[in-house]
Amino acid sequence: MTDPASPSAPPAGLLPAGLMDLLPPEAEREASLVEALMAGFASHGYERVKPPLLEFEDSLLAGSGAAVAEQTFRLMDPVSQRMMGLRADTTPQVARIAATRLGLEARPLRLCYAGQVLRVRGSQLAPERQMPQAGIELIGSASPEADAEVAAVAAAALAAVGVAPISLDITLPTMTPTLLEGSGLPVERRQALAHALDRKDAAMVAALSAEAGALAECLPSLLAAAGPADAALAALAAAPLPQAAREIADNAAAVIAAIRARAPGLRLTLDPAEFRGFRYHVGVAFTLYGPGRSGELARGGRYLSLNDEPATGMTLYPDAVLRAAPPAAPRPRLFLPQGTPEAVAAGFRAQGFATIAALSPTDAPRALRCTHILRDGQAVPLPKE
Amino acid sequence: MTDPASPSAPPAGLLPAGLMDLLPPEAEREASLVEALMAGFASHGYERVKPPLLEFEDSLLAGSGAAVAEQTFRLMDPVSQRMMGLRADTTPQVARIAATRLGLEARPLRLCYAGQVLRVRGSQLAPERQMPQAGIELIGSASPEADAEVAAVAAAALAAVGVAPISLDITLPTMTPTLLEGSGLPVERRQALAHALDRKDAAMVAALSAEAGALAECLPSLLAAAGPADAALAALAAAPLPQAAREIADNAAAVIAAIRARAPGLRLTLDPAEFRGFRYHVGVAFTLYGPGRSGELARGGRYLSLNDEPATGMTLYPDAVLRAAPPAAPRPRLFLPQGTPEAVAAGFRAQGFATIAALSPTDAPRALRCTHILRDGQAVPLPKE
Numbered sequence: 072m073t074d075p076a077s078p079s080a081p082p083a084g085l086l087p088a089g090l091m092d093l094l095p096p097e098a099e100r101e102a103s104l105v106e107a108l109m110a111g112f113a114s115h116g117y118e119r120v121k122p123p124l125l126e127f128e129d130s131l132l133a134g135s136g137a138a139v140a141e142q143t144f145r146l147m148d149p150v151s152q153r154m155m156g157l158r159a160d161t162t163p164q165v166a167r168i169a170a171t172r173l174g175l176e177a178r179p180l181r182l183c184y185a186g187q188v189l190r191v192r193g194s195q196l197a198p199e200r201q202m203p204q205a206g207i208e209l210i211g212s213a214s215p216e217a218d219a220e221v222a223a224v225a226a227a228a229l230a231a232v233g234v235a236p237i238s239l240d241i242t243l244p245t246m247t248p249t250l251l252e253g254s255g256l257p258v259e260r261r262q263a264l265a266h267a268l269d270r271k272d273a274a275m276v277a278a279l280s281a282e283a284g285a286l287a288e289c290l291p292s293l294l295a296a297a298g299p300a301d302a303a304l305a306a307l308a309a310a311p312l313p314q315a316a317r318e319i320a321d322n323a324a325a326v327i328a329a330i331r332a333r334a335p336g337l338r339l340t341l342d343p344a345e346f347r348g349f350r351y352h353v354g355v356a357f358t359l360y361g362p363g364r365s366g367e368l369a370r371g372g373r374y375l376s377l378n379d380e381p382a383t384g385m386t387l388y389p390d391a392v393l394r395a396a397p398p399a400a401p402r403p404r405l406f407l408p409q410g411t412p413e414a415v416a417a418g419f420r421a422q423g424f425a426t427i428a429a430l431s432p433t434d435a436p437r438a439l440r441c442t443h444i445l446r447d448g449q450a451v452p453l454p455k456e
Numbered sequence: 457m458t459d460p461a462s463p464s465a466p467p468a469g470l471l472p473a474g475l476m477d478l479l480p481p482e483a484e485r486e487a488s489l490v491e492a493l494m495a496g497f498a499s500h501g502y503e504r505v506k507p508p509l510l511e512f513e514d515s516l517l518a519g520s521g522a523a524v525a526e527q528t529f530r531l532m533d534p535v536s537q538r539m540m541g542l543r544a545d546t547t548p549q550v551a552r553i554a555a556t557r558l559g560l561e562a563r564p565l566r567l568c569y570a571g572q573v574l575r576v577r578g579s580q581l582a583p584e585r586q587m588p589q590a591g592i593e594l595i596g597s598a599s600p601e602a603d604a605e606v607a608a609v610a611a612a613a614l615a616a617v618g619v620a621p622i623s624l625d626i627t628l629p630t631m632t633p634t635l636l637e638g639s640g641l642p643v644e645r646r647q648a649l650a651h652a653l654d655r656k657d658a659a660m661v662a663a664l665s666a667e668a669g670a671l672a673e674c675l676p677s678l679l680a681a682a683g684p685a686d687a688a689l690a691a692l693a694a695a696p697l698p699q700a701a702r703e704i705a706d707n708a709a710a711v712i713a714a715i716r717a718r719a720p721g722l723r724l725t726l727d728p729a730e731f732r733g734f735r736y737h738v739g740v741a742f743t744l745y746g747p748g749r750s751g752e753l754a755r756g757g758r759y760l761s762l763n764d765e766p767a768t769g770m771t772l773y774p775d776a777v778l779r780a781a782p783p784a785a786p787r788p789r790l791f792l793p794q795g796t797p798e799a800v801a802a803g804f805r806a807q808g809f810a811t812i813a814a815l816s817p818t819d820a821p822r823a824l825r826c827t828h829i830l831r832d833g834q835a836v837p838l839p840k841e
Contacts, residue, residue, distance in 0.1 A: 149576055
């Protein structure tokens with residue numbers, strides 16, 4: 072224990088940077104949102120798994136887990152004398168379960184999960200080091216319909232908790248690398264182009280690709296096409312894409328058509344030149360946005376699961392969903408004077424009241440934030456002070 | 457990363473001892489039980505807080521946290537260069553919140569929580585190293601009614617998820633130490649008596665207390681009194697207790713009377729000589745048992761919170777509740793052939809079906825464990841194979 076008087080000791084109750092308490096009523100709201108999202112997933116056949124918070128780092132950081140290796144807290148297991156990691160992402164754990172304990176289940180396998188993840192450092196924009204996640208993984212199908220399903224199911228779950236309107240941003244992380252690699256340009260020029268594309272510097276992209284044949288026609292138009300999905304698909308269709316890139320474009324068109332069939336009301340944008348995001352995405356990648364400035368609510372996309380099994384999934388961020396969702400109506404609180412019969416109290420709870428039982432004659436209904444008080448068997452509203 | 461071919465590498469997918477995956481359908485059942493327990497707590501005015509999984513060890517291990525210090529995983533925070541702990545119990549965190557961020561809220565303060573705890577080592581009987589907890593803390597009331605409330609609310613929450621019958625075992629962890637300390641016996645004799653009481657060795661207790669005045673009358677009768685609460689209270693009433701012990705007995709009688717008023721159907725036992733359990737209990741201590749051999753479902757009791765504020769609480773063990781609760785009816789799974797209109801699918805989800813959309817013509821309803829298939833707009837049961 073640290074001497075609390077020592078100068079380096081934090082004030083009592085101080086928490087490490089990026090770790091925080093969720094207080095009433097936010098903690099209950101977040102939990103309710105998570106369970107509502109999970110109920111939405113379950114209604115589409117996604118079955119819940121609950122991997123442990125800690126596991127051996129060599130399984131935790133395999134596959135897509137490598138992307139979060141640097142952000143993973145590690146600690147020694149005194150039982151096995153092996154290193155364990157505290158999960159920074161749940162998808163690698165679900166991939167492990169799908170490949171091992173559920174390896175013999177029929178495909179496509181639909182799994183969902185909810186829980187906390189931790190990371191070693193926050194960023195300036197996202198200082199949190201513990202975050203809730205709730206997500207779905209659809210494993211064993213390579214079809215565009217599978218990508219469309221995870222997008223539609225995630226959007227429907229958000230809509231069910233009152234987040235509207237939702238827009239889905241689709242990117243094709245393999246498109247730009249495929250075009251650059253097939254361009255025949257020297258490595259330095261490709262890197263410069265990638266850098267310019269990353270900054271969306273249209274003039275520089277045009278200059279750098281000017282003498283690169285088909286690329287000179289493709290890249291500027293793809294960069295300009297970012298926006299509503301139909302216009303972006305039209306730009307892709309018109310661009311003189313080499314075969315490998317054409318297949319990526321055709322797949323994007325198929326995914327978008329399948330999403331339209333599953334989620335007709337969803338607003339879709341496509342940014343065909345964007346290639347940032349998790350390194351492990353091998354097909355479409357998704358970001359779901361809520362209204363106004365609520366920011367990213369979910370990310371996902373297609374990846375290769377363990378044993379190179381095709382997979383697609385979506386991770387929702389309940390802390391962001393909490394900020395985007397409409398506030399819940401507060402629960403009315405009924406003060407029960409001492410001696411209230413239990414059956415009477417139970418009756419009011421069944422009506423939706425939280426009952427606050429007086430434990431002594433000095434318990435004060437207003438101070439305890441009660442909205443009602445029991446008088447003559449009736450829940451009488453307490454006027455606000 | 458460990459070389460997977462090295463002889464010390466675990467097989468792929470192996471988890472550390474005591475850490476496990478919860479699979480379908482258990483993961484969903486456990487989550488549903490936790491939320492049902494939390495809904496019960498909320499209906500009695502307990503408001504949810506969510507402390508982080510990690511915090512500085514000097515706050516995590518303060519107060520009642522000292523009892524789990526040896527079981528707490530520690531890791532270095534690279535941001536602050538200070539040691540953090542991975543919580544092994546949630547009560548110390550709730551105490552911190554009550555004393556700091558909710559320090560100015562009116563008392564009694566009712567808080568509840570649900571989440572995971574981790575411990576360094578499992579035991580032979582309880583090998584788990586990650587366990588769910590769901591609990592309530594009632595802070596700022598010293599009255600027997602407060603102890604009765606946490607017992608009654610916990611029992612009601614268990615009853616609401618179908619666990620019946622429930623019995624509440626009450627112990628008085630301060631009774632035996634109080635009697636021994638006031639006995640005037642030499643330290644060695646007191647230690648021998650404590651040891652004999654711990655083993656419930658009635659003959660040895662009688663022999664060791666034979667010449668110890670009032671103790672010779674008290675201890676054997678208290679040891680024998682363990683059982684239904686009324687008989688045990690009668691034995692306490694008849695025993696020639698010194699003043700300090702008499703106050704403990706009177707408080708136990710008051711708590712039991714208050715529990716009877718709040719939870720008339722609850723089966724109560726009292727073991728007045730038992731003094732094992734968490735070191736920090738300063739009044740009654742509780743253990744809730746389910747039917748048959750389902751074991752301990754919850755533990756709790758009265759303690760001193762930070763700043764010596766009186767407090768009482770109960771921690772439920774959802775993994776044990778899961779084993780004691782009746783199984784839930786499985787959700788019917790309806791297979792939707794490709795091209796099923798979204799509105800039709802939504803209608804069946806609203807009826808309680810999980811809808812399993814075919815993603816390709818080869819998706820097989822039986823292999824996907826569907827119970828029904830959509831034919832001519834109807835959910836047709838699939839006969840079992």
